[in-house]
Amino acid sequence: MTEVIYMEEWRGDESEQNPNYIQTFDANITKRGETFVVLDKTAFYPLGGGQPSDTGLIEWEGGESKVTEVLKKVEIRHFVDSVPETDRVQGILDWEKRFAHMKMHTAQHVLSSVVFKMFNAKTAGNQIHADHSRVDFQPIKFTEEDLANVEEGCNEIITRSVPVHVYEEERPVLEEKMTDQRYILDMIPKSIPRLRVVDILGVDICPCAGTHVKNTSELGKVHMLERRSKGKDIDRIVYELL
Numbered sequence: 001m002t003e004v005i006y007m008e009e010w011r012g013d014e015s016e017q018n019p020n021y022i023q024t025f026d027a028n029i030t031k032r033g034e035t036f037v038v039l040d041k042t043a044f045y046p047l048g049g050g051q052p053s054d055t056g057l058i059e060w061e062g063g064e065s066k067v068t069e070v071l072k073k074v075e076i077r078h079f080v081d082s083v084p085e086t087d088r089v090q091g092i093l094d095w096e097k098r099f100a101h102m103k104m105h106t107a108q109h110v111l112s113s114v115v116f117k118m119f120n121a122k123t124a125g126n127q128i129h130a131d132h133s134r135v136d137f138q139p140i141k142f143t144e145e146d147l148a149n150v151e152e153g154c155n156e157i158i159t160r161s162v163p164v165h166v167y168e169e170e171r172p173v174l175e176e177k178m179t180d181q182r183y184i185l186d187m188i189p190k191s192i193p194r195l196r197v198v199d200i201l202g203v204d205i206c207p208c209a210g211t212h213v214k215n216t217s218e219l220g221k222v223h224m225l226e227r228r229s230k231g232k233d234i235d236r237i238v239y240e241l242l
Contacts, residue, residue, distance in 0.1 A: 002030075002076045003041035006211055007196065009167045019043070020102060020166070020211045023095045029087045036077040037084065043093060046072035050108075050126040051101055051210045057092040060084050067091075098211065100130035103241055106164060106200070106212045107154070107219050108135055111239065113204035114153040115140070124234060128210070132225060132240045139233035147224045147237070154222040157203055161217040165199045177205055 008019040022043045031038035037058070044067060047053040053070040058080060065080040078091075105128050112123040112135060121140035127133060142150075169177070171193050188195065188207060195207040200216065213219065221242045228236040 002039055004076070005041055005043040006045060007209070010214065011165045011167060012163050012214070018214050020214070023093050023098075025091050027089055027091055029084060029089060031075070032083050033077070035083070036079045037089075038075050038077060039089070039091070042070075042076055042078070043091060044070045044076075044078060045098070045101070045211055046070040046076050048072060049208065049210050051105055051128045052130075054093050054098050054101075056094045058084060058089050059092060060086045060089045097130055099213075101128055102211045102213050103219050104128045104130070104133045105208075105210045106198075106216065107158075107222055107239070107241055108133060109198060109200055109204050109206055109208070109212075110154050110157050110216065110219075111135055111150070111222065111237065112137075112206070113200070114150055114157070115237075118150065118153065119146070132238060134236050134238045136230055136234055136236045138235075140235050141229070141233065142227050142235050142237070147227060150237070151222055151224045157200075158216045158219050158221065161215055162203055163201050164212055164214050164216065165201065166212065167197055167199070168194055169197045170194055174205075174207060 005022055006019050010018045025043045027039040027041045029037045030040050044054040056067045058065045058067055065082045067078050067080055069079045071077050108126050115121050115137050119140050121137040123135055124138045125136040174195055196209050198208040198212055199205045223240050223242050225238040225240055230236050
């Protein structure tokens with residue numbers, strides 16, 4: 001089984017490296033396919049949860065290969081343009097892309113929290129991109145004034161430099177913490193008893209397997225791009241970070 005480095009806990013201890021910020025790592029190849037390799041450890045994020053996979057490089061003595069996509073089924077497969085013959089390799093993330101996803105995903109949590117507190121509308125879906133992202137909310141129909149108020153609320157939180165902690169929690173304990181239920185926990189299979197939690201202290205707490213920054217001060221500013229209707233009582237907000 002692959003050790004997933006970015007999934008390790010982070011509770012704001014500055015003496016320890018936040019695992020989401022690891023850009024390079026050493027690993028061994030444990031399985032080869034025609035177009036992919038499986039590693040014994042990885043910092044590459046696989047496609048899922050509305051977040052694209054990381055890309056980057058796998059290097060070894062005398063060669064390198066592009067990592068074009070990372071997918072997780074039973075195992076985490078790193079799809080490459082050439083499969084290394086040697087076992088010992090180094091993984092190198094496309095850091096500009098990863099960091100953009102980290103900021104966007106953290107901003108999505110802030111946005112979802114603000115919308116829930118203002119309008120009692122839940123997050124029905126999201127899709128993260130490096131240059132823009134979107135969140136679907138229900139039940140809600142936003143006005144232009146609503147969007148301006150949401151944007152202002154998000155940016156007020158960002159300017160407070162709120163720490164972001166990541167840890168695991170037993171499902172019943174998390175259900176007690178999430179009394180407002182802004183996130184639909186039923187979307188996560190009941191068979192998963194222990195959940196990874198992203199906790200923007202005093203702002204939002206949510207089960208999430210994605211990658212995130214360690215403080216809201218890293219986000220810049222949220223800017224609303226547009227609102228789209230996606231059906232009865234469902235609105236989509238598209239946003240960017242400035």
